[in-house]
Amino acid sequence: MSEISCRICHRAPAVNVRFHGHQGMLVMMRFSHADGPFCRDCGLAVYRDMSAETLVRGWWGPFSLFAAAFVLVLNAVRRGKVARLPAPERGRNERTLEPGKPLLDRTAAYGLLVPALLLVFVGWSLANGG
Structure with a gap:
């Protein structure tokens, strides 16, 4: 039985996992996904x-x-499934994705302020008879 390999860099070990994305718009929303298998990196x-x-x-x-x-x-x-994998072995194809900065170290983490500020606003409005 052969071990599955990453769909991007073709290295092993890899695991089948699907990651999702979401984009909200005022009256619509859009979902996206990326299917594995993926190596850890x-x-x-x-x-x-x-x-x-x-x-x-x-x-x-x-x-x-x-x-x-x-x-x-x-x-x-689902991140846990790939994070627990050992480092991928070197193969003939050295093209791999660089994981980059952790999620909360990116400027995109400021996006967490949107729901936080919304909760503060709703709480303030309710407290002031709003």
């Missing part, structure tokens, strides 16, 4: 990129607040 890169885009663009609609939160939690759970 490529999987972390895809997770971080898709989650960063969701942090920036995911909150801009009434139902998107909930959808974006769900997508971020789902991605974080």
Whole structure:
């Protein structure tokens, strides 16, 4: 039985996982996904990129607040599958994705301020008879 390899860099070990993205708009929303299998490095890169885009663009609609939160939690759970993999072995194809900065070290993490400020505003409005 052969071991599966990453769909991007073709290195092993890899695991089948799907990461999601979400973009909220005022009256519509759009979902995206990236299917594996991914090695550890490529999987972390895809997770971080898709989650960063969701942090920036995911909150801009009434139902998107909930959808974006769900997508971020789902991605974080699935991130564990690729993070537990050992480093991928070197193969003939050295093209791989660079995982880059951790998600909360990126400027996209400021996107978390949108729901936080919304909660503060709603709480302030309710406290002041709003």
